[in-house]
Amino acid sequence: MRPILHLFVSLIFVSSSTFAAAPNIILMMGDDHGWEETGYHGHPHVKTPVLDEMAATGLRMDRFYAAHPSCSPTRASFLTGRHPNRMGTFAPGWSFRPEEITSAHILSKAGYHCGHFGKWHVGAVKAGSPTNPGAMGFHEWLSHDNFFELNPSLSRNGGPPEVFQGESSEILIRETIRFIDRAKKAGTPFFTIVWFGSPHEPYSGLPADLALYDDLPAKYTKKVKLTSNETGGSTTRPQGEVLRERYAEITAMDRAIGTLRKHLATEGLRENTLLFYCGDNGTSGDAALGFPHRGVKGQMYEGGILVPGLIEWPARIPQPRTTSVRATTSDLLPTLCAITGQPLPARPIDGIDLSPWLDGGVTARPKPLYFWEYDTANLSKSKAEPYIDPELQKGTTPLVKKMGGKATRDFTNFRHPVITGTDYLGARAIIDGPFKLVIHDTRKGDPRQELFNLETDPAEKTNLIMQDPANAEKLKTQLREWQQSVLTSLTGADYIK
Numbered sequence: 001m002r003p004i005l006h007l008f009v010s011l012i013f014v015s016s017s018t019f020a021a022a023p024n025i026i027l028m029m030g031d032d033h034g035w036e037e038t039g040y041h042g043h044p045h046v047k048t049p050v051l052d053e054m055a056a057t058g059l060r061m062d063r064f065y066a067a068h069p070s071c072s073p074t075r076a077s078f079l080t081g082r083h084p085n086r087m088g089t090f091a092p093g094w095s096f097r098p099e100e101i102t103s104a105h106i107l108s109k110a111g112y113h114c115g116h117f118g119k120w121h122v123g124a125v126k127a128g129s130p131t132n133p134g135a136m137g138f139h140e141w142l143s144h145d146n147f148f149e150l151n152p153s154l155s156r157n158g159g160p161p162e163v164f165q166g167e168s169s170e171i172l173i174r175e176t177i178r179f180i181d182r183a184k185k186a187g188t189p190f191f192t193i194v195w196f197g198s199p200h201e202p203y204s205g206l207p208a209d210l211a212l213y214d215d216l217p218a219k220y221t222k223k224v225k226l227t228s229n230e231t232g233g234s235t236t237r238p239q240g241e242v243l244r245e246r247y248a249e250i251t252a253m254d255r256a257i258g259t260l261r262k263h264l265a266t267e268g269l270r271e272n273t274l275l276f277y278c279g280d281n282g283t284s285g286d287a288a289l290g291f292p293h294r295g296v297k298g299q300m301y302e303g304g305i306l307v308p309g310l311i312e313w314p315a316r317i318p319q320p321r322t323t324s325v326r327a328t329t330s331d332l333l334p335t336l337c338a339i340t341g342q343p344l345p346a347r348p349i350d351g352i353d354l355s356p357w358l359d360g361g362v363t364a365r366p367k368p369l370y371f372w373e374y375d376t377a378n379l380s381k382s383k384a385e386p387y388i389d390p391e392l393q394k395g396t397t398p399l400v401k402k403m404g405g406k407a408t409r410d411f412t413n414f415r416h417p418v419i420t421g422t423d424y425l426g427a428r429a430i431i432d433g434p435f436k437l438v439i440h441d442t443r444k445g446d447p448r449q450e451l452f453n454l455e456t457d458p459a460e461k462t463n464l465i466m467q468d469p470a471n472a473e474k475l476k477t478q479l480r481e482w483q484q485s486v487l488t489s490l491t492g493a494d495y496i497k
Contacts, residue, residue, distance in 0.1 A: 023274050026274070030308075051254055069297060078330075085487075086489035097413060107137075112188070116142075118144065118197060119148070212248065223238060229400055232400050293459060371430075
């Protein structure tokens, strides 16, 4: 460890009885792991015994949503409690902004030692990046700009990429355990984010995990598009082969989570550790089987935004429970603030405090859920001013999938001093009570609107727009008013003191 970093870590590792009762916190997230791809949700093939056990012993959130149908935006919401459009994190590869306040900033002030492990994808992880994990509140990190497979290249605390041999989920958990053990030895509560690279395509698995799904190639023979592990470019393969590899990754990730749970128990940490898991968006199109929900990653239907959601915390959740109350990744920061007694950032927060959920005292969400995939088409053609120096936005950690011939990823974010009518465009949705309104812009004419009752029609098969136009109009007005608030944030108004 570098001398300055070592000194910094030593200072924050000061033991204090003030933090003796503070819960440890571990927030995990899978990459492209959809709601249905777990054993406890009845998937016909995938094996997730550890997640199934978490669902059977903790709080199972059956209506947990990613804040966005794709990864970088959801991750921004996860860290800040705010919708990603507020900070210009519109799509994968769009960074967030240095002025954002993350859960790590907040918990650092509460005396926690904060670490990030795995996928970052809200900015470059290298030293000097104003949005790397260190700049955004984490004391330690072993991270990747984007996603990764077997034998990943990861950057430790912003340093040059290092290749780690082995299965990526296992590697991340091994590093997480070392981090936890250092914090325990120092008597300091820890806050750890683990963002797995699995099961994002291209897929690769260990032989023993692949063997669990040897029957799938014969069952699913249609061709699907994904990335080639050999060339890094696009290829077409039978879906059964793809599913065999994808499910092997999910099972390996599940096993790694089991390793972490066992370590917490062995070290006497499990009782007062909040352990959380979710996905960052719905199942990708190459792997979706078409049930039980409509849509896939990148879409506003339930299949694009509904993900697994689990919490274990024996000290607070002594008995297993299942809730159907809707929650989202934007709720994480407000919940952590409540749990640790910290104030919310003085700016618009889209999430709500979920701590009453932990005690079973909530039967309905008190405010709507909003979703919005900002239309970047016009912005990409403009000459908008970069929010961050493009040199600082260049990634360093390579991955298999190439874009524009590059194995690394760069990021972007732009200034929006003036808001125009086109800034309101993009697929969007609101869920209030049982009703969900989805709006899709069309090239010509009025937007296409769909109204669903998710209680009676969770598969979103029946459009009620003609039967209940007044309800649809009310929801449309609510959505537009929320968009106005988001766009005010986008101009940078939240950062003005």
